Amino acid sequence: MHRRLWPVVTLLLVGALAGFVPVLAQEEEEELPVVESPWDEVTSYDDPSLPKEDPLFEEPLDKYEGSEALLEKEKDGYSVGMDAMSAAAAWTELNCSQLPPDFGVAEPIRLAAANPRYFSYGGIPLLLVGASADCGCAFRLKEAFQCNLNNYASTFALNKNTVPSLNKVRVWVSMGYGYANTPTLQLQVPNAPFEWVTPLAGSSYWLLDNQGVAGTGYEAFFARLLKVVNAARVNRQFVEVTLFIPWQGNDFLKGPWSKTGGLAKAAEPPGTANLVTTGFTSAYYQVHKDTGSPNAAQNEKMRAYQINIINWTVKTLWCFDNVFFEVSNEPEAPGPKEGGVAKAVNPVAVAKWQRQMIFEIRKAEKTWGGSKLSYGHLISAQPFSQAGALALFDPANAPATPGWTPDPKFPLDLQVLNGHYTTARLDASTFGGGTHRLDAGAIDLVRDPTLNKKPNPIASNEDNITNIQGARGTKHHLNGVAVRGGVVPIRAAAWELLTSGGTSYDHFGYLLAPNGIINATARAIRTQLGLLLDFYGRRSFDLPSPTPRLTDFAPARVSDFFKVDASGGTDLGRYGSDECRTKSQNYWSALGATARNPSNPSQIVYRAVLVYRHHSTPRCSADRDNLDYPGCSNSFNPLGSYDARVWTVSPPVDASCAGSPGPAGYRETFTLKPGTYEVSWIDPETTLPYTGTPAIQTITCSTFCTITTPVYKFDILLRLVKR
């Protein structure tokens, strides 16, 4: 019988070789199970058999695994509404080299133990919200409308004197390029942190072994930095000190970091009198390790001079409790053209360099602060990509630490994640080959579900600039007409960031008019930001007693309040969805908090949700800077803020748009789940009830019920208290 079967088996084998194998494999494929997807769970929230309270109302944070030394518990007697800045009233100037005998120890601003998204100072959690009139406060600049050596004190005072006051500024230390108000090299000298040597014979040069010294009309570099930070201090500002600014200035070749420029020398070997010309052979090695170029040894020698910057800065500022350090400004951004093309460094390589620099900061803090510094300052970094952001937290990118004894008071990880602009979208040639995309602005970072769960502050510390025109300035549309340099796009970005879980917003802007006079726009943007800081950080959104603590607020799922439709969404609409009638897109974010009975914390008194909603679009590129809709023909300002679409009249009739022309602004209806609610419509411009609406309207929904906004111009805050 076996013998008789051979022809059949042979035929089957031949057939299989000729194409049957996929057939046989397919029989298994046909039986693949259908994978259930998570949205099936979401739709079940409306199931009446399920608990009405979503146990995940406030999005949970990942477990904090950083240094306990950088966490601060609320002080004894802390109560809601206490202002951390009240302690700042006692701030006086410091000189870390000449501290008074009663100085004690420095305890810099750190993270709130109850919720490390938030900052904490003096045992009181806080937000940091400010405005920086650019960051060259320690530089001699021609730009009177930017913070500079001539105006820094008045710039910082403007933050303090705004009502309500702001509490944060940002200051830069070392630019990668030479910079001055003219190309004249001599005028660039004060703006670099190294000594400028003018020998009797031969050309002048920067000596990278020595700090910048005083010259005609200016003080030594780090003496100026000290004065600037002290001015911020006496004006009650926290200061984010950015150590490296690799791509700023006029010309890399005219700066102190370029080998080709030939303007930098250093002792070789160190400590000897033998000076050799030095520098990075490519600007891009400023922000990543040279692991393989023929000039790797030369480029890695330059780390010693980057460490000099860190050492000199920390030596100057270690004793300041109102300071934290940012490693670098936009290290992932494109640098100078090489071979005709501007490139950008692999974000993971940049993250590794930043982690290495954090190690150097910690070493310097231990060296200069010693026992007088209770713990290390907070350290921030600013990625421009999701890859770079995640790499900053990846243990695989921990620095090399030769000779270092781990010290939990001086941790080597990152605390504060900064973003620039709302969204980033720029394709770049990668230094070394290939391409990559800068894909993460501040809003991208805070909306990233992985990053948003990290127990770290997420901040914005640069965006489009108020008071200037062009691609770098702000732009919005008022009744269809472009307005440049105005404040409302920044209000939208700041509110959205902070109601998405961000805890710091530092508006990067030129807040002084070109003639140096502080103009109305400069005051208006600070007032707007001050109101946000006050309403959220100090007034807890005016929620009723028992008012949640600041650290109780967290990004909220709205499914506990709003009717969930079959798709898992709500009638708040899809984030970013187009609105034809108003030529805008719909953006919203939600912050929630649970109020508990102080004498019985297990008892929930109410839950509150704050829904911030604005109607804007991404910024179109400069050549499409108009009322383009939708999508700017796919040509965006790569590093842009929002283009707010403000309407105080009805938009023009457009027959292709549902509801056109509609009201003179925005008016929407939302569906609430059963429950008793206190409804308030807040105007973000004033943080007061929207004109014509009651401060609180109580409604009881036995089934689903609807609420309708007042007609609003482009943004609104809905405050719901559900008891």
Next chain:
Amino acid sequence: MIQNRQLLLLLLGLFCARLTSAQDFGRPLTQEQVDCEERQLMRLQHRAVFQQKGSQLFFWRASPTGGAYRGLAVAAQLTGDNLTRGTWERDEVQLPFDLILRQEDDFLDPRRPRLPQATLVRRGAAGNLFANPRDFQAIDVQIDLAPVVPNPFEPRMPLHITNNPAAGAGQADRAGRSLATDDLLSACHAEVTEFDLKVFSLMARTVRPSECLLENHGCGPGPSPLRVVLFRGTEPLTYRMNLVDYGLNCYQDDPCYYLESTTAFLFHLQVNARGDLTGGDVQALGWCAQEGQLGCHSVLNPDFALFVMPPLRPGLDKQGPPEFRRSAELQIYFEGFEGNILHDTINWADLLRDTAWNGGLVP
């Protein structure tokens, strides 16, 4: 009884052998042939632009001989909250086209040099034509025949078609030496079967990349336009796909610059005895280790999801969560990221269950 069973097996074997011989899934190709075709299609696609947010422009070879290409322009709207799958929707407008190249035309006129000629013509009956398109419905395809194309957004010798039904909007032709200098007229191999053509056409209607529906990322201001080239792999029933993200980048005060990047995929198909597509898989190939390497991702962070979905066609232009649930899905964030999903199986039998596609694959 046993004899009957043997007879049945014998007949089955003979039947299958006959089917196999009749079904032409092509012959194996050498890596050099595949590389040649990849380079050729990449040169071609570089010249093309469909400038719309989220647009997709597919190209593939149309015949065993050289100089014949087909394509599909897709104005694709893949929308929804990337974290809420129940909100996902696919809505699109399609325009298939032929691109026919000839070595030399107009050979009678003694005053004109004999130049290669290109004809771009839409197949309107299989596409969506709109006299007054709304929003994303307008399709506008251009292919630049200039000798060098540093920036296809600024064409100097464009072929141009649209999906406007007006006369002349659906075809264009012109001569261009670049067709020869870019070696777009030759055939890297002759293995382009009827089955291949159906697979290419099918892939162009089922494979959809989306930046905006990449979970844990989103797409910022909006998705980039994409070009896709489809070609054979080395083995029969294997197909390669390169997805090219392209755009202008206008950074600070510098002039805008053009940049494109590639992400590479490999599809394995499975067929049944009738030649119907039944199953298979899709995998993202690896990241390039050096400049100029083929069959790899040239971009560090592709940042998109790739869906293989039930096909859309004119008359069937919208899908929702049920179709996404049936789809194969890759998620490609950045090199080395643990959240990448770089391989998935494809249940073609399910994806094509309501179509005539499977019935049409047997020549």
